[in-house]
Amino acid sequence: MKSGRYIGVMSGTSLDGVDVVLAAIDDNMVAQQASYCHPMPGDLRQQILAICQGQTLTLSQLGQLDTRLGQLFAEAVNTLMRREALEPSDIVAIGCHGQTVWHEPQSDAPNTLQIGDNNQLVAATGITVVGDFRRRDMALGGQGAPLVPAFHQALLMDAVERRMVLNIGGIANLSLLLPGQPVRGFDTGPGNMLIDAWIWRHQGKPFDQDGAWARSGKVAPALLEQMLGDPWFALPPPKSTGREHFNLGWVERQLQTFPGLAPQDVQATLTELSAVTIAQQVQLNDGCDRLLVCGGGGRNPLLMARLAALLPGTEVAATDSAGIRGDDMEALAFAWLACRTLSGLPGNLPAVTGARAKSVLGAIYPANPFY
Ligand SMILES: Nc1ncnc2c1ncn2[C@@H]1O[C@H](COP(=O)(O)OP(=O)(O)OP(=O)(O)O)[C@@H](O)[C@H]1O
Numbered sequence: 001m002k003s004g005r006y007i008g009v010m011s012g013t014s015l016d017g018v019d020v021v022l023a024a025i026d027d028n029m030v031a032q033q034a035s036y037c038h039p040m041p042g043d044l045r046q047q048i049l050a051i052c053q054g055q056t057l058t059l060s061q062l063g064q065l066d067t068r069l070g071q072l073f074a075e076a077v078n079t080l081m082r083r084e085a086l087e088p089s090d091i092v093a094i095g096c097h098g099q100t101v102w103h104e105p106q107s108d109a110p111n112t113l114q115i116g117d118n119n120q121l122v123a124a125t126g127i128t129v130v131g132d133f134r135r136r137d138m139a140l141g142g143q144g145a146p147l148v149p150a151f152h153q154a155l156l157m158d159a160v161e162r163r164m165v166l167n168i169g170g171i172a173n174l175s176l177l178l179p180g181q182p183v184r185g186f187d188t189g190p191g192n193m194l195i196d197a198w199i200w201r202h203q204g205k206p207f208d209q210d211g212a213w214a215r216s217g218k219v220a221p222a223l224l225e226q227m228l229g230d231p232w233f234a235l236p237p238p239k240s241t242g243r244e245h246f247n248l249g250w251v252e253r254q255l256q257t258f259p260g261l262a263p264q265d266v267q268a269t270l271t272e273l274s275a276v277t278i279a280q281q282v283q284l285n286d287g288c289d290r291l292l293v294c295g296g297g298g299r300n301p302l303l304m305a306r307l308a309a310l311l312p313g314t315e316v317a318a319t320d321s322a323g324i325r326g327d328d329m330e331a332l333a334f335a336w337l338a339c340r341t342l343s344g345l346p347g348n349l350p351a352v353t354g355a356r357a358k359s360v361l362g363a364i365y366p367a368n369p370f371y
């Protein structure tokens with residue numbers, strides 16, 4: 001491995017902020033040294049939300065959004081650099097995931113698009129950037145996602161204990177770290193995305209703090225049953241999804257046959273949907289001893305309580321208990337993936353994404369030696 005200090009940058013599907021993490025990486029360890037979450041300006045968030053759900057935009061608008069996001073990622077990195085009194089020469093590279101604005105792995109011409117111009121990031125930081133991690137895997141017939149299972153394997157695999165790692169972000173994804181078996185992983189469906197969208201629509205709040213609004217309602221069993229009937233849930237892995245499929249329009253279509261349902265009951269049902277679809281996948285894969293949870297959904301006590309109740313006998317714990325701060329997990333994974341790329345090592349797991357081969361991932365934007 002090309003060891004040294006790396007920065008990982010992740011702007012996820014929840015659009016709540018840009019996570020930046022500093023880590024020391026070598027063959028044997030990934031040590032988190034600092035992290036920072038840079039706010040996502042409201043107008044950018046709204047624009048991204050709109051295009052993720054299919055709103056058309058001109059090439060000029062797309063180009064401007066690409067530039068603005070690249071600049072935002074640079075501000076986020078430079079804030080961390082200042083706080084930690086770092087020089088560009090202290091950092092080997094930045095691994096930047098970019099902002100997913102479209103993800104269509106099942107189509108005649110499968111595609112996935114992460115934007116935020118990496119040239120902006122190199123120019124403003126003076127540090128080499130590795131980006132565009134997903135499309136090589138897709139070009140090899142894979143889903144291009146999820147990519148974190150390889151990182152989970154490197155850090156959290158145990159020789160004896162059956163572990164699964166669950167990220168509850170906008171979309172939830174599960175990594176199966178089962179002794180003696182190849183690592184597998186896939187998206188389970190909505191994590192916080194629909195919960196966030198529904199409370200935004202009704203109360204103008206970005207998320208349901210501590211699941212309080214959902215708690216004030218009752219799960220509607222018939223609605224839950226109908227939602228669980230979405231054919232995406234029954235697809236076998238490899239599978240991944242995003243806002244193109246699970247969005248407010250999806251919820252509204254589900255509600256057409258349930259007019260008059262109280263909004264808090266819908267919220268309770270959406271929370272239950274996330275818990276049930278995750279738990280079903282854990283059970284379908286013969287369960288685990290420990291379910292290690294990361295991502296913002298881990299801070300929703302209702303969601304966590306429902307998961308624990310649906311998975312009796314499984315210890316449900318935060319990844320923090322295994323030494324990795326859950327909020328940093330994804331940014332850390334992209335710092336590690338940048339290190340893999342610069343070391344000429346593969347970053348994808350074909351057993352996870354369905355790609356026909358392992359591959360070095362991403363594109364390298366070298367730092368400019370002339371300034
Ligand atoms: N106290 C809390 N109560 C309820 N929900 C919370 C709380 N704190 C965070 N969340 C949820 O976590 C979300 C942010 O999660 P996270 O940062 O993991 O998403 P992400 O990284 O954008 O997603 P993805 O993994 O899909 O890319 C918020 O939008 C919210 O739904």
Ligand SMILES: CC(=O)N[C@H]1[C@@H]2OC[C@@H](O2)[C@@H](O)[C@@H]1O[C@H](C)C(=O)O
Nearest residue numbers: 100103145146147148171173240330
């Ligand atoms: C296309 C895309 O951006 N997918 C994200 C999203 O957020 C969670 C889930 O859906 C996962 O598939 C993926 O992110 C993580 C970091 C991954 O690739 O493992």
